[in-house]
Amino acid sequence: METAQYLHKYNSFIFEFDDVLYPEKDYFLQVYYLFAQFIEYAEQRDATELLAFMKSDFDSHGHEGIFDRTMFHFNLDEKYRVNFDLLMQNVKLPLKLLLFDGLMRFLQSIAEAGKQIFLMLSGDPVMQLNKIRQTEWNGLEVHLIVYFTEEFGEQSTEANLFTIMGKHGAKAIETLFVGHPSQAILINPSSGINYLEANKLLA
Structure with missing residues (x-):
């Protein structure tokens, strides 16, 4: 599916960060x-x-x-x-972290369409926030809504996604989750979550 079709089909987009939007x-x-x-x-x-x-x-x-x-x-x-x-x-990095080109273009197209962009970050919130602050977003940062999964307590990826959707009244059928390939086995097809491996957007 071309990125334009994703934009037409979905109103909200949830992204993982490490090795999804940039190379960790x-x-x-x-x-x-x-x-x-x-x-x-x-x-x-x-x-x-x-x-x-x-x-x-x-x-x-x-x-x-x-x-x-x-x-x-x-x-x-x-x-x-x-x-x-x-x-x-x-750490104060010598060089800013750069997004994968394909993902940056996709994020820009979502922002231009006025649709919701959520970042779902796992791991140490202090380190993850430090990474975000030192990423070159090319103006996209004003369009991001950030969530740290540690704030949700111990729960599954699916539960984290539904928590984020619930906070914003987003429907699962209208939301696309862009994640690491490792998430494929963690998302139950019957959950109603629309999952896309990020590497399919790298071209």
């Missing part, structure tokens, strides 16, 4: 760069070597647990975990 790797790698610079200053260790390890480790194992693996590899003190965690939450 762009955030992580900038944090790793700044952490490596900090360790070079604090421990006189080679920042280039540390950053190269973290990039390679991220490509192989992902972000989860990367501090522990880096600490073990370079024999770093556990005390630096606090610095790493603070950077993850509150």
